[in-house]
Amino acid sequence: MxxxxxxxxxxxxxxxxxxxxxxxxxxxxxxxxxxxxxxxxxxxxxxxxxxxxxxxxxxxxxxxxxxxxxxxxxxxxxxxxxxxxxxxxxxxxxxxxxxxxxxxxxxxxxxxxxxxxxxxxxxxxxxxxxxxxxxxxxxxxxxxxxxxxxxxxxxxxxYHNQDYIKVLSKSIKEGLANFDYDHILFSYHGIPERHIRKSDPTKFHCKIDGKCCSINSVAHHTCYRHQCYATTEMVKKELGLDSEKVSTSFQSRLGSDPWLQPFTDKEFERLAEEGRKKLAVITPAFVSDCLETLEEIAMEGKEEFEEAGGEEFIHISCLNDxxxxxxxxxxxxxxxxxxxxxxx
Structure with a gap:
């Protein structure tokens, strides 16, 4: 063959x-x-x-x-x-x-x-x-x-391959090199909460309660929420980032059904109102920059952050090529x- x-x-x-x-x-x-x-x-x-x-x-x-x-x-x-x-x-x-x-x-x-x-x-x-x-x-x-x-x-x-995490972390480190940030937001594409439950092979582990993602389970193999938070944690560890300056959110929701939270646009407002003036945003759910990163985050997100009182905003490019x-x-x-x- x-x-x-x-x-x-x-x-x-x-x-x-x-x-x-x-x-x-x-x-x-x-x-x-x-x-x-x-x-x-x-x-x-x-x-x-x-x-x-x-x-x-x-x-x-x-x-x-x-x-x-x-x-x-x-x-x-x-x-x-x-x-x-x-x-x-x-x-x-x-x-x-x-x-x-x-x-x-x-x-x-x-x-x-x-x-x-x-x-x-x-x-x-x-x-x-x-x-x-x-x-x-x-x-x-x-x-x-x-x-x-x-x-x-x-x-x-x-998402959990160590060589991948090293490449992702290196790209983030380079993106932060000349930016004196006071917060880094890892923004992942959002999905409806029901998708998490539908993908759970055990049909009982995933409760989206902030606890189940930290309890080892076969459900993690298909749990998007767990994998996103795990990515953030692995990059934090690889780069030695201050936990107080890093958070995770979810973007691009559609319709009125419950979606994964916190929402990225709401985090832009919250962080600015809490005095975070210099924000760096990472979008690790994507390996290639696209509408959701270039327009929704780098353009619309920057505008939302600045309107809420933020002063400096950068979007760190995806891995691309x-x-x-x-x-x-x-x-x-x-x-x-x-x-x-x-x-x-």
Whole structure:
């Protein structure tokens, strides 16, 4: 069997226009692992309500961060993929969970190169229904429907891999080098609380009460909340950060159901009102800068913090196409290629 690698990120509309944003949002929000309600209700919410108003607003947000070459997330992902290729002899394809750069198309690209043994790499450090899991399920569906001769092996969520933590910590240290911060906020993408409970294999451990995340359990393998807090703690330890100057929050909530708290926008207000004047924000749920980091945090977040009384604000870039990050991914691929070994 010939081995190959499929890297998968979130995706992007083809352009920052309502015409292209609308079908992208339709595919994204109609995903049963993103809005996990009755299909009829999901159709009413998405196609009857959201898609009548949100595409225009989202298109304006995309336009604010769009690069001359195209979508930042797509361009960064392509640059990262090319760097990984330089460190390995295996065929490597890039696909997106949503949008025109499909997973099916990427698998076809690998098949055309004679690949029938694929390492699937969801480019998400943490496990969540609406990110990591939906990539795995979609890849398996496409593989079984169109490429039944292929074998798929999935890279686990790598949030606790020590080499990853070192790379992440180094990028944060470099980002803080010339900034005399008085607080660092680790902002992770939010998810509904019900997703935590649905992902709990024990069906009783996850209570989202501030205690269960610190009690060892098999549930932690699929608990997004635990993994986010664990990431913050591991980076704090690696960099020797003062616990009084570090906190964790969750951004990008949708709808009125309970979502993970504290909310990032509310933390911007609270920290400023408490006298934290110089704020650094990290977004470790993403490996590539995108709408949620470049617009929601670096632009809107900065404005919210300053309006509440803050004075200086920086967003530390995601890992993007850093050489050490590409080198680490290449090492994981080589370990799988030569030893059938994956990071745990």
């Amino acid at each position: 010939r081995k190959g690698v499929l890297l998968v990120n979130l995706g992007s509309p083809d352009s920052p226009t309502s015409k292209d944003v609308k079908p992208y949002l339709d595919e994204f929000l109609m995903d049963e692992r993103v809005i996990d309600v009755n299909p009829i209700l999901r159709n009413i919410i998405v196609r009857g309500i959201i898609l009548n108003t949100r595409p225009k607003r989202s298109a304006k947000a995309y336009a604010k961060i769009w690069w001359e070459e195209g979508s930042p997330l797509i361009i960064i992902s392509e640059r990262f993929t090319e760097k990984v290729r330089q460190h390995t002899s295996l065929p490597i394809a890039l696909g997106m969970r949503y949008g025109s750069m499909s997973i099916k198309g990427a698998l076809q690209e690998l098949k055309d190169q004679g690949v029938d043994d694929v390492l699937l790499v969801p480019l998400y450090p943490h496990y969540a229904m609406s990110s990591y899991e939906t990539v795995v399920v979609k890849a398996m569906q496409d593989q079984q429907a169109y490429f039944p001769e292929m074998k798929l092996t999935t890279l686990p969520a790598f 850093r050489d050490d990050w590409a080198s680490l991914m290449s090492q994981w691929i080589t370990d799988w290629q030569t030893e059938e070994k994956l990071p745990v």
